[in-house]
Amino acid sequence: MQLGDRYLMPGECMRINTGAPLPPGADAVVQVEDTSLLREADGGRLEVEIEILWAPSKGQDVRQIGSDIALGERVLLKGTVLGASELGLLATVGATCVLVYRLPVVAILSTGNELQEPWAGPLHPGCIRDSNKTSLMALIGNKNGFHIVDAGIAQDSPEVLLPYLRSALSSADVVVSTGGVSMGDRDYLKDVLQADVGAKIHFGRVMMKPGKPTTFATCEYEGKKKLVFGLPGNPVSAMVTCNLFVLPALRKMAGHPSPLCTVIRALIEKDIKLDPRPEFHRVLLSWKPGISIPIARSTGNQISSRMLSLASANGLLILPPRTEEKTYLPAGSEVDAMVVGQL
Numbered sequence: 001m002q003l004g005d006r007y008l009m010p011g012e013c014m015r016i017n018t019g020a021p022l023p024p025g026a027d028a029v030v031q032v033e034d035t036s037l038l039r040e041a042d043g044g045r046l047e048v049e050i051e052i053l054w055a056p057s058k059g060q061d062v063r064q065i066g067s068d069i070a071l072g073e074r075v076l077l078k079g080t081v082l083g084a085s086e087l088g089l090l091a092t093v094g095a096t097c098v099l100v101y102r103l104p105v106v107a108i109l110s111t112g113n114e115l116q117e118p119w120a121g122p123l124h125p126g127c128i129r130d131s132n133k134t135s136l137m138a139l140i141g142n143k144n145g146f147h148i149v150d151a152g153i154a155q156d157s158p159e160v161l162l163p164y165l166r167s168a169l170s171s172a173d174v175v176v177s178t179g180g181v182s183m184g185d186r187d188y189l190k191d192v193l194q195a196d197v198g199a200k201i202h203f204g205r206v207m208m209k210p211g212k213p214t215t216f217a218t219c220e221y222e223g224k225k226k227l228v229f230g231l232p233g234n235p236v237s238a239m240v241t242c243n244l245f246v247l248p249a250l251r252k253m254a255g256h257p258s259p260l261c262t263v264i265r266a267l268i269e270k271d272i273k274l275d276p277r278p279e280f281h282r283v284l285l286s287w288k289p290g291i292s293i294p295i296a297r298s299t300g301n302q303i304s305s306r307m308l309s310l311a312s313a314n315g316l317l318i319l320p321p322r323t324e325e326k327t328y329l330p331a332g333s334e335v336d337a338m339v340v341g342q343l
Protein backbone atom coordinates (compact mmCIF):
# COMPACT_ATOMS: atom_id res chain seq x y z
CA MET A 1 0.00 0.00 0.00
CA GLN A 2 1.34 3.46 -0.86
CA LEU A 3 1.08 6.50 1.40
CA GLY A 4 -2.21 8.30 0.63
CA ASP A 5 -3.71 5.30 -1.20
CA ARG A 6 -6.49 5.11 1.30
CA TYR A 7 -7.52 5.88 4.87
CA LEU A 8 -6.11 3.48 7.52
CA MET A 9 -8.89 1.71 9.42
CA PRO A 10 -8.71 0.50 13.07
CA GLY A 11 -6.49 -2.55 13.22
CA GLU A 12 -4.46 -1.44 10.18
CA CYS A 13 -0.98 0.05 10.03
CA MET A 14 1.61 1.03 7.45
CA ARG A 15 5.40 0.99 7.49
CA ILE A 16 6.88 4.54 7.35
CA ASN A 17 10.34 6.02 7.88
CA THR A 18 11.35 8.68 10.43
CA GLY A 19 10.17 12.08 9.28
CA ALA A 20 7.63 10.76 6.75
CA PRO A 21 4.10 12.20 6.79
CA LEU A 22 1.57 10.18 8.78
CA PRO A 23 -0.78 8.10 6.58
CA PRO A 24 -4.36 9.44 6.71
CA GLY A 25 -6.28 7.80 9.57
CA ALA A 26 -3.15 6.87 11.58
CA ASP A 27 -2.81 8.45 15.04
CA ALA A 28 0.32 6.84 16.49
CA VAL A 29 3.73 5.53 15.41
CA VAL A 30 5.28 2.34 16.78
CA GLN A 31 9.02 1.79 16.38
CA VAL A 32 9.72 -1.24 14.21
CA GLU A 33 11.72 -2.91 16.98
CA ASP A 34 8.56 -2.88 19.14
CA THR A 35 6.72 -5.08 16.60
CA SER A 36 7.06 -8.62 15.39
CA LEU A 37 6.13 -9.87 11.93
CA LEU A 38 3.55 -12.67 12.11
CA ARG A 39 2.66 -13.29 8.48
CA GLU A 40 4.13 -12.31 5.11
CA ALA A 41 3.29 -12.98 1.46
CA ASP A 42 4.70 -12.62 -2.06
CA GLY A 43 7.97 -14.30 -1.09
CA GLY A 44 8.57 -11.88 1.82
CA ARG A 45 7.88 -8.72 -0.20
CA LEU A 46 4.56 -8.08 1.55
CA GLU A 47 4.01 -7.76 5.32
CA VAL A 48 0.45 -9.00 5.99
CA GLU A 49 0.16 -9.20 9.76
CA ILE A 50 2.26 -7.89 12.63
CA GLU A 51 2.04 -7.95 16.39
CA ILE A 52 2.62 -4.74 18.37
CA LEU A 53 4.57 -5.74 21.46
CA TRP A 54 3.67 -2.74 23.67
CA ALA A 55 0.27 -1.03 23.48
CA PRO A 56 0.87 2.40 21.89
CA SER A 57 -0.76 5.58 23.17
CA LYS A 58 -2.54 8.01 20.88
CA GLY A 59 -0.09 10.50 19.35
CA GLN A 60 2.94 8.39 20.29
CA ASP A 61 6.07 9.37 18.33
CA VAL A 62 4.07 11.76 16.18
CA ARG A 63 5.51 15.27 15.68
CA GLN A 64 2.53 17.61 15.33
CA ILE A 65 2.66 20.04 12.41
CA GLY A 66 4.07 23.31 13.79
CA SER A 67 5.83 21.70 16.76
CA ASP A 68 9.23 22.86 15.43
CA ILE A 69 8.12 26.23 14.08
CA ALA A 70 4.51 27.36 14.54
CA LEU A 71 2.70 29.12 11.70
CA GLY A 72 3.68 32.80 11.85
CA GLU A 73 6.34 32.25 14.53
CA ARG A 74 9.36 34.59 14.32
CA VAL A 75 12.47 32.45 13.86
CA LEU A 76 15.14 35.11 14.49
CA LEU A 77 15.14 38.55 16.08
CA LYS A 78 16.72 41.56 14.40
CA GLY A 79 20.36 41.88 15.55
CA THR A 80 20.92 38.16 16.04
CA VAL A 81 24.40 36.94 15.20
CA LEU A 82 24.15 34.40 12.38
CA GLY A 83 25.95 31.37 13.76
CA ALA A 84 25.67 27.78 12.60
CA SER A 85 22.22 27.15 14.12
CA GLU A 86 20.78 30.45 12.97
CA LEU A 87 21.96 29.86 9.39
CA GLY A 88 20.41 26.38 9.55
CA LEU A 89 17.12 27.92 10.68
CA LEU A 90 17.20 30.35 7.76
CA ALA A 91 17.85 27.44 5.40
CA THR A 92 14.91 25.53 6.96
CA VAL A 93 12.46 28.33 6.20
CA GLY A 94 14.03 29.02 2.78
CA ALA A 95 15.17 32.54 3.75
CA THR A 96 18.15 32.61 1.43
CA CYS A 97 18.27 36.39 1.14
CA VAL A 98 18.37 38.34 4.42
CA LEU A 99 19.45 41.85 5.33
CA VAL A 100 22.74 41.76 7.26
CA TYR A 101 25.37 44.17 8.52
CA ARG A 102 28.43 44.38 6.28
CA LEU A 103 31.46 43.04 8.14
CA PRO A 104 34.16 45.70 8.45
CA VAL A 105 37.36 45.26 6.45
CA VAL A 106 40.46 45.59 8.64
CA ALA A 107 43.91 46.51 7.32
CA ILE A 108 46.78 45.33 9.52
CA LEU A 109 49.99 47.32 9.34
CA SER A 110 53.28 46.68 11.11
CA THR A 111 55.77 49.49 11.62
CA GLY A 112 59.45 49.39 12.52
CA ASN A 113 62.87 49.48 10.85
CA GLU A 114 63.87 46.39 12.79
CA LEU A 115 61.14 44.16 11.35
CA GLN A 116 61.75 41.33 8.94
CA GLU A 117 59.09 39.14 7.31
CA PRO A 118 58.97 35.78 9.13
CA TRP A 119 59.88 33.95 5.92
CA ALA A 120 62.78 36.26 4.98
CA GLY A 121 65.51 33.86 6.11
CA PRO A 122 68.07 34.38 8.92
CA LEU A 123 67.77 37.54 10.95
CA HIS A 124 69.96 40.52 10.03
CA PRO A 125 71.85 42.13 12.93
CA GLY A 126 69.51 44.17 15.12
CA CYS A 127 66.40 42.77 13.45
CA ILE A 128 63.46 40.72 14.71
CA ARG A 129 60.70 38.89 12.86
CA ASP A 130 57.35 40.66 12.52
CA SER A 131 55.09 38.51 14.68
CA ASN A 132 52.36 41.06 15.35
CA LYS A 133 50.88 40.88 11.87
CA THR A 134 50.59 37.11 11.99
CA SER A 135 49.00 37.16 15.47
CA LEU A 136 46.58 39.97 14.68
CA MET A 137 45.54 38.53 11.32
CA ALA A 138 44.82 35.21 13.04
CA LEU A 139 42.91 36.85 15.90
CA ILE A 140 40.88 39.32 13.82
CA GLY A 141 40.49 37.21 10.69
CA ASN A 142 40.66 33.48 11.39
CA LYS A 143 39.30 33.50 14.93
CA ASN A 144 36.75 36.29 14.76
CA GLY A 145 35.79 36.13 11.10
CA PHE A 146 36.40 39.73 10.00
CA HIS A 147 37.81 40.52 6.56
CA ILE A 148 41.49 41.37 6.73
CA VAL A 149 44.01 43.03 4.46
CA ASP A 150 47.77 42.73 4.93
CA ALA A 151 48.96 46.36 4.80
CA GLY A 152 52.65 45.44 4.97
CA ILE A 153 55.57 46.62 7.07
CA ALA A 154 56.32 50.34 7.06
CA GLN A 155 59.70 51.77 7.99
CA ASP A 156 59.94 54.33 10.78
CA SER A 157 59.89 57.55 8.76
CA PRO A 158 56.97 59.85 8.04
CA GLU A 159 57.70 59.70 4.28
CA VAL A 160 57.42 55.89 4.22
CA LEU A 161 54.66 55.59 6.83
CA LEU A 162 52.28 57.98 5.04
CA PRO A 163 51.85 56.01 1.78
CA TYR A 164 51.42 52.77 3.74
CA LEU A 165 48.80 54.44 5.90
CA ARG A 166 47.02 55.93 2.88
CA SER A 167 46.92 52.58 1.15
CA ALA A 168 45.61 50.89 4.33
CA LEU A 169 42.92 53.56 4.77
CA SER A 170 41.91 53.21 1.15
CA SER A 171 41.48 49.44 1.32
CA ALA A 172 39.72 49.09 4.69
CA ASP A 173 37.18 50.51 7.14
CA VAL A 174 39.51 50.06 10.10
CA VAL A 175 43.31 50.25 10.25
CA VAL A 176 45.10 48.39 13.01
CA SER A 177 48.78 49.26 13.22
CA THR A 178 51.43 48.17 15.70
CA GLY A 179 54.48 50.06 16.92
CA GLY A 180 55.57 53.65 16.65
CA VAL A 181 53.06 55.10 19.12
CA SER A 182 55.18 55.63 22.20
CA MET A 183 57.62 58.42 23.12
CA GLY A 184 60.63 57.39 21.00
CA ASP A 185 62.13 59.76 18.45
CA ARG A 186 61.03 57.37 15.69
CA ASP A 187 57.43 57.06 16.88
CA TYR A 188 55.69 58.93 14.07
CA LEU A 189 52.24 57.40 13.86
CA LYS A 190 50.35 60.04 15.86
CA ASP A 191 52.08 62.93 14.05
CA VAL A 192 51.41 61.48 10.60
CA LEU A 193 47.80 60.71 11.47
CA GLN A 194 47.15 64.25 12.65
CA ALA A 195 49.30 66.31 10.31
CA ASP A 196 49.04 64.37 7.04
CA VAL A 197 45.74 62.50 7.24
CA GLY A 198 43.76 65.06 9.27
CA ALA A 199 42.79 62.41 11.81
CA LYS A 200 41.41 63.25 15.22
CA ILE A 201 43.20 61.41 18.02
CA HIS A 202 40.59 60.48 20.64
CA PHE A 203 43.10 58.98 23.04
CA GLY A 204 46.83 58.27 22.85
CA ARG A 205 47.72 56.83 26.25
CA VAL A 206 45.80 54.49 28.50
CA MET A 207 46.41 53.76 32.17
CA MET A 208 46.79 50.02 31.77
CA LYS A 209 49.41 47.28 31.62
CA PRO A 210 50.17 46.18 29.01
CA GLY A 211 49.05 48.72 26.43
CA LYS A 212 49.99 52.15 27.79
CA PRO A 213 50.56 53.85 24.41
CA THR A 214 47.35 52.52 22.79
CA THR A 215 46.03 55.14 20.41
CA PHE A 216 42.62 55.56 18.80
CA ALA A 217 41.86 58.00 16.00
CA THR A 218 39.16 58.60 13.42
CA CYS A 219 39.32 60.37 10.10
CA GLU A 220 37.42 61.05 6.93
CA TYR A 221 39.23 59.39 4.04
CA GLU A 222 38.02 59.29 0.44
CA GLY A 223 34.61 60.42 1.71
CA LYS A 224 34.25 57.66 4.30
CA LYS A 225 34.73 57.56 8.06
CA LYS A 226 37.67 55.38 9.09
CA LEU A 227 38.85 54.10 12.45
CA VAL A 228 42.54 53.77 13.29
CA PHE A 229 43.84 51.74 16.22
CA GLY A 230 47.53 52.37 16.86
CA LEU A 231 48.45 49.45 19.08
CA PRO A 232 51.77 49.20 20.94
CA GLY A 233 54.57 47.30 19.21
CA ASN A 234 55.25 44.89 22.06
CA PRO A 235 53.63 41.64 20.92
CA VAL A 236 51.67 40.92 24.12
CA SER A 237 50.51 44.54 24.35
CA ALA A 238 49.29 44.39 20.74
CA MET A 239 47.24 41.23 21.35
CA VAL A 240 45.80 42.31 24.70
CA THR A 241 44.73 45.71 23.34
CA CYS A 242 43.30 44.07 20.24
CA ASN A 243 41.08 41.95 22.51
CA LEU A 244 40.16 44.95 24.63
CA PHE A 245 39.65 47.72 22.08
CA VAL A 246 39.66 46.46 18.51
CA LEU A 247 37.46 43.36 18.67
CA PRO A 248 34.62 45.04 20.63
CA ALA A 249 34.65 47.93 18.12
CA LEU A 250 34.55 45.53 15.16
CA ARG A 251 31.71 43.53 16.74
CA LYS A 252 29.79 46.76 17.33
CA MET A 253 30.31 47.77 13.68
CA ALA A 254 29.05 44.33 12.65
CA GLY A 255 25.83 44.89 14.63
CA HIS A 256 26.72 42.46 17.41
CA PRO A 257 24.21 42.86 20.29
CA SER A 258 26.85 42.26 23.00
CA PRO A 259 30.22 43.40 21.60
CA LEU A 260 32.23 43.28 24.83
CA CYS A 261 34.38 40.31 25.86
CA THR A 262 32.90 37.80 28.30
CA VAL A 263 34.01 38.37 31.90
CA ILE A 264 33.72 35.68 34.58
CA ARG A 265 34.88 35.35 38.19
CA ALA A 266 37.99 33.29 39.03
CA LEU A 267 40.09 32.39 42.07
CA ILE A 268 43.80 33.12 41.83
CA GLU A 269 46.00 30.13 42.55
CA LYS A 270 48.98 32.01 44.05
CA ASP A 271 49.69 35.49 45.42
CA ILE A 272 49.91 38.12 42.65
CA LYS A 273 51.87 41.37 43.06
CA LEU A 274 49.93 44.40 41.90
CA ASP A 275 51.33 46.92 39.40
CA PRO A 276 50.89 50.69 39.68
CA ARG A 277 48.76 50.42 36.51
CA PRO A 278 45.55 48.30 36.30
CA GLU A 279 46.87 45.08 34.81
CA PHE A 280 45.55 42.44 32.43
CA HIS A 281 47.41 39.42 33.76
CA ARG A 282 47.56 36.36 31.47
CA VAL A 283 46.27 33.18 33.07
CA LEU A 284 45.13 29.68 32.35
CA LEU A 285 41.60 29.18 33.68
CA SER A 286 40.60 25.66 34.60
CA TRP A 287 38.14 23.91 36.89
CA LYS A 288 38.99 21.60 39.78
CA PRO A 289 36.58 18.83 40.71
CA GLY A 290 34.01 20.02 43.24
CA ILE A 291 34.80 23.74 42.85
CA SER A 292 32.36 25.63 40.63
CA ILE A 293 34.53 28.72 40.12
CA PRO A 294 37.61 28.41 37.85
CA ILE A 295 41.13 28.59 39.21
CA ALA A 296 43.44 31.11 37.50
CA ARG A 297 47.06 30.02 37.10
CA SER A 298 49.48 32.76 36.02
CA THR A 299 51.39 32.08 32.80
CA GLY A 300 54.58 33.36 34.45
CA ASN A 301 56.72 36.36 33.60
CA GLN A 302 54.32 39.05 32.33
CA ILE A 303 56.75 41.29 30.40
CA SER A 304 54.94 42.62 27.35
CA SER A 305 57.46 41.20 24.85
CA ARG A 306 56.97 37.62 26.08
CA MET A 307 54.41 36.00 23.80
CA LEU A 308 54.86 32.76 25.73
CA SER A 309 52.81 34.42 28.48
CA LEU A 310 49.88 34.63 26.07
CA ALA A 311 50.36 31.49 24.00
CA SER A 312 48.95 29.18 26.66
CA ALA A 313 46.49 31.67 28.19
CA ASN A 314 42.71 31.60 27.92
CA GLY A 315 42.01 34.44 30.34
CA LEU A 316 43.11 37.93 31.34
CA LEU A 317 42.72 38.73 35.01
CA ILE A 318 41.55 42.30 35.47
CA LEU A 319 43.72 43.41 38.39
CA PRO A 320 43.32 46.69 40.26
CA PRO A 321 46.28 49.10 40.54
CA ARG A 322 48.60 48.84 43.53
CA THR A 323 47.90 51.12 46.48
CA GLU A 324 49.86 51.73 49.67
CA GLU A 325 47.43 49.54 51.55
CA LYS A 326 47.16 46.83 48.93
CA THR A 327 50.35 45.74 47.20
CA TYR A 328 49.35 42.20 46.27
CA LEU A 329 46.35 39.89 46.01
CA PRO A 330 46.64 36.78 48.19
CA ALA A 331 46.08 33.29 46.78
CA GLY A 332 42.38 32.41 46.75
CA SER A 333 41.25 35.99 45.99
CA GLU A 334 38.27 36.19 43.65
CA VAL A 335 38.76 38.50 40.65
CA ASP A 336 37.21 39.28 37.27
CA ALA A 337 38.73 37.39 34.33
CA MET A 338 38.18 38.21 30.69
CA VAL A 339 37.79 35.11 28.54
CA VAL A 340 40.14 35.22 25.54
CA GLY A 341 40.44 31.54 24.62
CA GLN A 342 38.79 28.15 24.83
CA LEU A 343 37.73 27.32 28.38
Ligand SMILES: Nc1nc2c(c(=O)[nH]1)N[C@H]1C(S)=C(S)[C@@H](COP(=O)(O)OP(=O)(O)OC[C@H]3O[C@@H](n4cnc5c(N)ncnc54)[C@H](O)[C@@H]3O)O[C@H]1N2
Binds near residue numbers: 130133179235304
Ligand atom coordinates in the same frame (compact mmCIF):
# COMPACT_ATOMS: atom_id res chain seq x y z
N1 LIG B 1 59.84 57.00 27.08
C1 LIG B 1 58.91 56.06 27.05
N2 LIG B 1 59.21 54.92 26.44
C2 LIG B 1 58.30 53.94 26.41
C3 LIG B 1 57.03 54.11 27.00
C4 LIG B 1 56.74 55.34 27.60
O1 LIG B 1 55.64 55.57 28.13
N3 LIG B 1 57.71 56.28 27.61
N4 LIG B 1 56.12 53.09 26.94
C5 LIG B 1 56.64 51.76 26.81
C6 LIG B 1 55.57 50.86 26.54
S1 LIG B 1 54.57 50.53 27.85
C7 LIG B 1 55.43 50.22 25.36
S2 LIG B 1 54.21 49.05 25.19
C8 LIG B 1 56.31 50.46 24.24
C9 LIG B 1 55.49 50.60 22.96
O2 LIG B 1 56.12 51.38 22.07
P1 LIG B 1 55.66 51.47 20.55
O3 LIG B 1 54.23 51.14 20.45
O4 LIG B 1 56.10 52.77 20.06
O5 LIG B 1 56.38 50.26 19.87
P2 LIG B 1 57.85 50.14 19.29
O6 LIG B 1 58.75 50.99 20.08
O7 LIG B 1 57.79 50.31 17.85
O8 LIG B 1 58.12 48.62 19.65
C10 LIG B 1 58.14 48.15 20.95
C11 LIG B 1 58.78 46.74 20.95
O9 LIG B 1 57.99 45.86 20.19
C12 LIG B 1 58.73 45.29 19.11
N5 LIG B 1 57.87 45.19 17.94
C13 LIG B 1 57.34 46.21 17.25
N6 LIG B 1 56.61 45.76 16.22
C14 LIG B 1 56.68 44.42 16.26
C15 LIG B 1 56.14 43.40 15.44
N7 LIG B 1 55.38 43.69 14.37
N8 LIG B 1 56.39 42.11 15.75
C16 LIG B 1 57.17 41.82 16.84
N9 LIG B 1 57.69 42.75 17.66
C17 LIG B 1 57.47 44.03 17.36
C18 LIG B 1 59.84 46.28 18.87
O10 LIG B 1 60.92 45.70 18.22
C19 LIG B 1 60.15 46.76 20.29
O11 LIG B 1 60.98 45.82 20.92
O12 LIG B 1 57.07 51.62 24.45
C20 LIG B 1 57.71 51.64 25.74
N10 LIG B 1 58.61 52.75 25.79
Ligand code: MOO
Binds near residue numbers: 210232234
Ligand atom coordinates in the same frame (compact mmCIF):
# COMPACT_ATOMS: atom_id res chain seq x y z
O1 MOO C 1 52.15 49.26 28.18
MO1 MOO C 1 53.50 48.44 27.45
O2 MOO C 1 52.25 47.67 26.53
O3 MOO C 1 53.38 47.49 28.99
O4 MOO C 1 54.79 47.26 27.43
